[in-house]
Amino acid sequence: MLNIFQSLDISHYIYLSCVLFCIGLFGVLFRRNAIVLLMCIELMLNAVNLLFAAFSEYMGDKDANGQMFVFFIMVVAAAEAAVGLAILVMVYRNTRKTDVSFLDSLKD
Amino acid sequence: MIGIFITFIGAILVLFLGISKQESSSKNLSASFLFLAAILSLVEALGFANFSSIATWAPKTMIDFSQGEMMFVSLLAAVTSAIIAIFPSSNHKGSDKLGLMMLSLTGAFMMIGANHLVMLFLGIEVLSIPLYVLAGSDKLNLNSNEAAIKYFLMGAFSTAIFLLGCAFIYGGTATLSLTEIEVRMSIVGHFAEFPSLVKAGVVLMSTGLLFKVSAFPFHFWAPDVYQGSPNKITTFMAVVVKIAGFVAFSNFLQAFSALSGWNNQWIILLSVLTIIFGNVVALSQKSVKRTLAYSSIAHAGYLLLFLITPMQGNMWVLFAYSVAYALSTVVLFYFNDKYSTNGEFGFSMFTGLFHSNKSAAILMTIALFSIAGIPITVGFTAKYYLFTSAFDVSPIAVCIALIGSAISIVYYFKGFKNIYEVDINMNQLHASKIHWIVYMMVAVSIVLGMCPYLFERCF
Numbered sequence: 030m031l032n033i034f035q036s037l038d039i040s041h042y043i044y045l046s047c048v049l050f051c052i053g054l055f056g057v058l059f060r061r062n063a064i065v066l067l068m069c070i071e072l073m074l075n076a077v078n079l080l081f082a083a084f085s086e087y088m089g090d091k092d093a094n095g096q097m098f099v100f101f102i103m104v105v106a107a108a109e110a111a112v113g114l115a116i117l118v119m120v121y122r123n124t125r126k127t128d129v130s131f132l133d134s135l136k137d
Numbered sequence: 138m139i140g141i142f143i144t145f146i147g148a149i150l151v152l153f154l155g156i157s158k159q160e161s162s163s164k165n166l167s168a169s170f171l172f173l174a175a176i177l178s179l180v181e182a183l184g185f186a187n188f189s190s191i192a193t194w195a196p197k198t199m200i201d202f203s204q205g206e207m208m209f210v211s212l213l214a215a216v217t218s219a220i221i222a223i224f225p226s227s228n229h230k231g232s233d234k235l236g237l238m239m240l241s242l243t244g245a246f247m248m249i250g251a252n253h254l255v256m257l258f259l260g261i262e263v264l265s266i267p268l269y270v271l272a273g274s275d276k277l278n279l280n281s282n283e284a285a286i287k288y289f290l291m292g293a294f295s296t297a298i299f300l301l302g303c304a305f306i307y308g309g310t311a312t313l314s315l316t317e318i319e320v321r322m323s324i325v326g327h328f329a330e331f332p333s334l335v336k337a338g339v340v341l342m343s344t345g346l347l348f349k350v351s352a353f354p355f356h357f358w359a360p361d362v363y364q365g366s367p368n369k370i371t372t373f374m375a376v377v378v379k380i381a382g383f384v385a386f387s388n389f390l391q392a393f394s395a396l397s398g399w400n401n402q403w404i405i406l407l408s409v410l411t412i413i414f415g416n417v418v419a420l421s422q423k424s425v426k427r428t429l430a431y432s433s434i435a436h437a438g439y440l441l442l443f444l445i446t447p448m449q450g451n452m453w454v455l456f457a458y459s460v461a462y463a464l465s466t467v468v469l470f471y472f473n474d475k476y477s478t479n480g481e482f483g484f485s486m487f488t489g490l491f492h493s494n495k496s497a498a499i500l501m502t503i504a505l506f507s508i509a510g511i512p513i514t515v516g517f518t519a520k521y522y523l524f525t526s527a528f529d530v531s532p533i534a535v536c537i538a539l540i541g542s543a544i545s546i547v548y549y550f551k552g553f554k555n556i557y558e559v560d561i562n563m564n565q566l567h568a569s570k571i572h573w574i575v576y577m578m579v580a581v582s583i584v585l586g587m588c589p590y591l592f593e594r595c596f
Contacts (some may be wrong), residue, residue: 043308050301057294066290073297080304094313095304098255102300105262109296112269113289119273120282129290132283135361 042083049076061130063117074106138192138201140178140210141246148239155232163232164329171218175211179426182207200233202250205452205596209249209384213377216463217242223572224369237267245381256305256312272366284365291358299345305338315392339393340468350382352437353411363430368474374434375466380459383440387448401445405534406427411438412541419548424482425473428548436462442527454522461519464582465508472501476566484551489560493567498556499578507582508551510542515582518589
């Protein structure tokens, strides 16, 4: 059976993950809606997951360390999203907005 | 290892035992748990007792505390215990904040002892996630809300960058263990050019860690978050996160010591920029809390100088600086919290302190001396050791750091000026008693300042 991983060079995965990561990065830098920011961060984390899985598959004897790392990232991302959404709900209750540019009261 | 276990078990107990009581009733319990953790780690680090049977529960390839790292665990546990004890507890029901602080501290210990990139990552997250909640723990205060959301977004963003770095290093070295990476890198260093994947990975992971220790140009969240968070949490962030971050950073860079010549270039540059930026911007601040935030950015710059020195066998320099920084920062934040009224943090809160409460004024003066690095306090000796060890690598950076600490005296003296001014309308808050732990901390900072050889002997 033709293995799809063997027919593609690893560099394709690196480029794909970097592109996905950069989409997330620019989203974080340029969008102002907190929920969109959260989604962009998830996208960045998933780009990393893809990269880990690809590297793990391409290691000489199929090193499982990378795949293990992916599970940890997933768990942490879920915990982070839970906390982040809770913070957002708290902010929304006080301001009725989810726009982060609205929050600029902290300055000297 | 014993420190991590006691802190974690204590955190769970405090969370559940205090479920329906006031926060103040669990305060002593959590402070004593942390104090116990600090004492036991210190005893183990000095070699008086051996708790290695506990350490066998965790695989050594993942997490392992050397003697020096146990000293850091002890320091952080003691400082957190002091923070919990001296700051007034909030009026909200439940001991969740204390429990979360202890859980966050567990994460700091995981970072310090991490021997594996997965453990380092988990440590950073276990440290950060409770802190996102704690930063926003003053739920109805808009400033606290803003601090929480800023800290969360910046934290999650830096985590993603850190993880991309991990992935690149994994791709370049085919391993995740820091000891294994060190071995492989030194072999590669003899034969060939380092793969660019590894270099990119080191830069990206360092970026993630620089976010955590708030070094220039990744400092921008720090003043806002420090200002908006409740005082107790700000102190915890300024001390524990920064120290744990630097220990983890130095462990991480040690694994790449084969690359140190290349690493040092950008670390020196960032260090110089952080020192200049932190000190110069702090000059124009009007709020004490923001001044302390910028001063902590400047201190991150001094600590970056440590990372360019040969770190093996030199960890006591970092330890000395951490002790100095922790003691003076906690004392200054304590006074800032005690004398501020209605969330106002102007320097005028200290006006006339010397005339209304002499002992408080003297304690604060010594703390300011220590953070500014004036002799007979531990701040001076720590800065002396740090700068002399960095001087061999980069004399220019040390000269700039010296100029930076000269600038810093200007804004610390704003505090002095107000303390010794005469004020006609006395601040009512000044008369209140100072917690005995604050006296102890100031005493320790003088004793260590006069007997600096104690640091070397502990390692």
